[in-house]
Amino acid sequence: MxxxxxxxxxxxxxxxxxxxxxxxxxxxxxxxxxxxxxxxxxxxxxxxxxxxxxxxxxxxxxxxxxxxxxxxxxxxxxxxxxxxxxxxxxxxxxxxxxxxxxxxxxxxxxxxxxxxxxxxxxxxxxxxxxxxxxxxxxxxxxxxxxxxxxxxxxxxxxxxxxxxxxxxxxxxxxxxxxxxxxxxxxxxxxxxxxxxxxxxxxxxxxxxxxxxxxxxxxxxxxxxxxxxxxxxxxxxxxxxxxxxxxxxxxxxxxxxxxxxxxxxxxxxSGWNGEYGTAVNNWGDVLGFMTHDYDFGGVLDPAGAERPDAVEARRLAALVDALGPRLAAAVPVGEYGPAYALDLHGGGQLLSLTNLADADISAEVDESLTVTVPAASCLLLVRDLPLPGAGVRLTATAELTGLAERPGEAVATFATRGHTEIQLTVSGDWSAQTEGDVRADTLRVTGSNGSVLITTAVGALRLVFEPAQTPPPARPTTAYAVTSAHVSGPVGAWRTVTERTAAQPLERLGVYCGAGRYRTAADLRGVTGLVLRSAADVIDVQVASTSLGWVASGGGDLWLPLPDPAQDADLIITARIWGHSNFDDGRLPALRLGSLRGIAGVLAVTDITRLSEGWLVGPDADPSSAPPPRGGLGGWMTACFPQTIRYRRVVDRPGPAALRVKEGQARLDVALNGTVLGTITPLTPVLWLDDLRQGDELTVDVHRAWGEPTGDVELLRGRLIEGWDVAAQGTAELLTARRGADLVAAELPVAVPAGQARWLHLGDLGPASDANVTVRFRGAGLLATALAGGRNLGRVWIGPPPPGATLRGGRGDLLVIPAPWLRDGLDLYLESTTTGMGQLDEIIIDGPIDAPSG
The missing domain is CATH 3.20.20.80 (Glycosidases)
Incomplete structure (x- = not known):
């Protein structure tokens, strides 16, 4: 069983x-x-x-x-x-x-x-x-x-x-x-x-x-x-x-x-198709996972072997050769310059590691040394018993095969030049050699060949095989695409709801792709917008003017308006790059289970500097013992880390937000004793809801070592409501592509700010492998790739939007199975800047690990 x-x-x-x-x-x-x-x-x-x-x-x-x-x-x-x-x-x-x-x-x-x-x-x-x-x-x-x-x-x-x-x-x-x-x-x-x-x-x-x-x-x-x-x-x-x-x-x-x-x-390695990417991959604060998912594994995203495959086979061969001896071994720990395992049934497996950039010499035992190549580790058997042959052996090459039957054994070693194997044999023995292998005084040397050792108990054949070296990179032919078919301005949206309050996309049944909030807004006297809980990639258009794309980690986002209009069509697009794959409190959208889109919009008509006029101290009664009064963060103490409370009364009602410029401290903000949130260098804006005359605003300033509090502003204005919300996902893109009119065009192709274009490549040339790689050169574009009725994923052409970095792969390529390209490749190109996005060149094929440029 x-x-x-x-x-x-x-x-x-x-x-x-x-x-x-x-x-x-x-x-x-x-x-x-x-x-x-x-x-x-x-x-x-x-x-x-x-x-x-x-x-x-x-x-x-x-x-x-x-x-x-x-x-x-x-x-x-x-x-x-x-x-x-x-x-x-x-x-x-x-x-x-x-x-x-x-x-x-x-x-x-x-x-x-x-x-x-x-x-x-x-x-x-x-x-x-x-x-x-x-x-x-x-x-x-x-x-x-x-x-x-x-x-x-x-x-x-x-x-x-x-x-x-x-x-x-x-x-x-x-x-x-x-x-x-x-x-x-x-x-x-x-x-x-x-x-x-x-x-x-x-x-x-x-x-x-x-x-x-x-x-x-x-x-x-x-x-x-x-x-x-x-x-x-x-x-x-x-x-x-x-x-x-x-x-x-x-x-x-x-x-x-x-x-x-x-x-x-x-x-x-592999790749994240459809909308499988996440945010918050290890390292950077707001890391966007790339379409290609590749940490340098032995198999690249296209399935091709990388050079370390040679080491993979050698290690697997050693594990298989020692079998249960290794699987039941007991760690010894440090053994002179090595680490050792006591193998089940006798003998040891030693690891000799050289982290330097030059070869070193190390002892396997008192009479046997080995050269350990730079930046490598050798696993060597020491005093390994082979009872069927009546022999024990210690080697300076890695074991890659071991077959034992009653009276005989065959041991294979991967040699790196001159190799020595020391034998212990009871009684008489004889040797018959092949290749450059020599046997003398119970020591076998060579690099390629074999020796048959015959003892009174049985026979042992030692086989020396030169260790494999990584093959040269396979030759590839990469070619540049110079022409394509391009559409005019296109849209690809499905209406979700109308005349609603701004709310996260998930609450509207949108779990991936993008959501678009649209309304006719009164922007008279408005100098900027505060978007509440904005994530992941935000694009604001006022009338026909795009403010450009920005990455936001779920905090409240301040966006100044350069030229506000009296009345304008206001469009806020929130693209879900992915939900957080980890739980990280540095940004709201990095918490596991956090939502995407926006939860409110404040049209700011008044900005008041609020750095002065704060009362210092937690609970003093100003009528009996007036507390100190001064600037936020200005109170001095010799103790660090420190937390100091500041208070003030709101003198004007209405919707508002706090904004801190160039601050480095942590500020915990409460209104009438109820905690509203925290301002940090990563989240410098905080939505305050609707203030009332006489409300008390409390700020606890935390400084580990005298960090500047920064300049504080109170942003006041009016809420914008009555949003029509639409969604864009794979189904909408496929529908839009089928309805797009395409014309022949030469590269480069430009996409104006706030617009999108379809680009179709019908002939990608002969595919000699199971996968085709596609790279792009250009700037200011996000490309969503479709082929064979599938959404292959998204690639930033040029850097990602301000605030984010790319993690988890190269980020500059697509990997596409050749059979999916029978009907060509479609790219939905969206301009991500306030100017023109431009696709200069498309490179087809070439190895995954080709340098960028």
């Missing part, structure tokens, strides 16, 4: 201890037509398993509308994995992160009153149960215990990054649900930053796993991994590294610390 066990510190498949290399490959980021080839590419690397996320919001496309067909047919993907002989770590969420829209959580969940994402809370758990009822039976049908590939199922993902009130109880509920729906294989919960307990480690029936992302050039990698191996060993669990870096030098270093599963994240 098939089984998967976490047996003490071992991972056992069908009773046999295993070490597994697990490559992340996500069916939602690879075209269904290429699933088989991409899975086969992972298998050719020698990897044993796939790490597969299943995003909830990819399968529940709208509330209670489910889709598991075509590109979403996860069952078919699992069947292909089984056919390729690969196991699967299935990760169905409910939250996946993965730099995917909302981390996989549907955008409408936060609309339910009282629902708290990722908490042990009944409203949210009821929603998760709806998802688990759909996905868990599919995974259950394809478990290894039932003949399928699924060996582990992860419930939740990196929960220790999130402020969950009851992580153990929450994960416990998820685990019980998974079991109820038929999951028999072990359940795991991974710690994203190493906090095993906060990741759900107290839940019964759930094994803790860790995601380790050390610096590849750190000398501390082994100690880092050893800390978790020891902690999990105390819990009688194996070290499962569900995610880690992609460099095989680092994977080797983790292996020698006792890892039983190694999952380099995004070893197989």
């Amino acid at each position: 098939r089984s998967v066990e976490l047996a003490g510190t071992e991972l056992r498949i069908d009773g046999v201890p295993r070490v597994l290399l697990c490559a992340s490959l996500f069916p939602f980021r690879v075209p269904r037509e290429q699933w088989r080839d991409r899975i086969a590419a992972v298998a050719r690397l020698g990897y044993h398993a796939l790490d597969v996320y299943v995003p909830w919001n990819f399968h529940e496309t709208e509330p209670d509308i489910w889709d598991f067909s075509g590109q979403r047919d996860i069952e078919h993907f699992l069947e292909l994995a089984r056919a390729a002989g690969l196991l699967v770590l299935a990760r169905p969420g409910p939250y996946i992160c993965s730099e995917w829209d909302g981390g996989g959580l549907p955008a409408w969940l936060p609309l339910t009153d009282g629902l708290r994402l990722r908490q042990n809370e009944p409203r949210y758990l009821a929603e998760v149960e709806r998802w688990f009822r759909r996905i868990m039976p599919i995974l259950a049908r394809h478990q290894h215990t039932r003949g399928g590939p699924v060996m582990l199922v992860q419930v939740e993902n990196e929960l220790d990054f999130f402020d969950c009130d009851d992580p153990g109880g929450y994960v416990e509920v998820l685990a019980r649900s998974a079991r109820t729906h038929g999951i028999e294989v072990p359940l795991v919960a991974c710690a994203g930053q190493g906090d095993i307990v906060r990741a759900g480690g107290t839940a019964t029936d759930v094994a803790a796993a860790v995601n380790l992302y050390p610096d590849d050039d750190s000398s501390d990698v082994e100690r880092h991994a050893a800390h978790y191996e020891e902690a999990l060993r105390k819990q009688d669990l194996p070290l499962l590294v569900t995610e880690t870096n992609r460099l095989h030098r680092t994977l080797k270093r983790l292996l020698v610390c006792g890892a039983r599963l190694l999952g380099p994240y995004l070893q197989a």
Whole structure:
């Protein structure tokens, strides 16, 4: 009977201890037509398993509308994995992160009153149960215990990054649900930053796993991994590294610390089609995920191998060669200049790491040294017993094959020039050599060939094979497109509602794409607009004048008007780049579950400087003991960090907002004792609602080390209401394209501010590969690409809008399966500037890793 066990510190498949290399490959980021080839590419690397996320919001496309067909047919993907002989770590969420829209959580969940994402809370758990009822039976049908590939199922993902009130109880509920729906294989919960307990480690029936992302050039990698191996060993669990870096030098270093599963994240790259991109990818404050999803894995987004594939095969071969010896090994820790594992049955596996940019010499044992190439790690066997041949051996080359039968053994090594193997043999022996291999005094040397060692017990053949080197980059032909078919000005909108208050798009049933708010506005005396809770990409047009695009992280946004009109058609377009894939309090739209669009518009007619005239102190009664009076942030104290309260009474009623210019401190703002929000350098504007005469405004100024408070302005005016709201998504774009009139044109093509054009490429030339790459040169455009009736994703031509950076890939290309291009490629080009956006050149084909320029 098939089984998967976490047996003490071992991972056992069908009773046999295993070490597994697990490559992340996500069916939602690879075209269904290429699933088989991409899975086969992972298998050719020698990897044993796939790490597969299943995003909830990819399968529940709208509330209670489910889709598991075509590109979403996860069952078919699992069947292909089984056919390729690969196991699967299935990760169905409910939250996946993965730099995917909302981390996989549907955008409408936060609309339910009282629902708290990722908490042990009944409203949210009821929603998760709806998802688990759909996905868990599919995974259950394809478990290894039932003949399928699924060996582990992860419930939740990196929960220790999130402020969950009851992580153990929450994960416990998820685990019980998974079991109820038929999951028999072990359940795991991974710690994203190493906090095993906060990741759900107290839940019964759930094994803790860790995601380790050390610096590849750190000398501390082994100690880092050893800390978790020891902690999990105390819990009688194996070290499962569900995610880690992609460099095989680092994977080797983790292996020698006792890892039983190694999952380099995004070893197989892909791309975010449709509207699968997210905001808040690691690093920058407002990072926009790119269409291409690529962290430099061994397989690029087009499925081609990168040079590190050679190291992948070598590491996989060593893991397979040592088999259960390695899978049941015990970490020793530091062993002279190396780290060591005591292999099951005797002998050791040593790791010798050289982080320098020059080769070094290191000892394998007292009488044997090896040259460790620059920026590399060697895994070498020491005193390895081969009982059937009556031999023990120590090598200066990496083992890549080992076959043993009674009385004989064959060991294969990947040599890098001159290699030595030291033998220990009891009794007489003889040697027969081939190639340049020599055997003398129980030491075998050479680089290419073999030797047959015959002893009184049996025979050992040692095979020396020169280590593979990365192949040269394949020759490619890239050509520039000089002409295309272009339309005149176009629109692609569907009416959602009319004469409504400004509100987030999700509340109107718009979960992706773009929303357009339109009204006839009275702009007499208006100097600017405050947009409440604006996200992600905002474009304002007054009459026919575009103010240009800006990225906004969900805070209140101030936009000055250069030339206000008496009455004007006011259009505010909010494009959803993606919901936050992480939970980050620096900007409102970076919170998990935050909404997009706008929640109000204030037309500002009066700007009053408000830096002076504040009362200092929390509760003093001015009539009995007048408090100090002065400028906001002007009170001095020698204590840091400091918090000082300032108060003032509102002298004029009406809708208003606060704006701080050039401030660096944190300001907590309250009105009549009710907290309204916080002003920071990242959120310098705060909506105040409708002020009344005599309201008290309170500001707590927090300064860690004397940061400037900045100049404070009170922005007053009138609310703009009565919006007609329209939506734009894939369906609207496809309809608009079918109705567009196209004419032949030469590149460059210009798109005026505030307008859009269709550009059609009908002949992209012969496609020699399964994918075609398309690059652009130009500025001031956003291109949404359509081919074969599909939305391929969006590419910024030129930099993204002010306020955002691009993360997660190159961001300058499309990767398109050639069969999708039978009817050509359509680009919906939108101008993102106050001037002309321009497409100068389109480059077809060429390698993914070609330099930009």
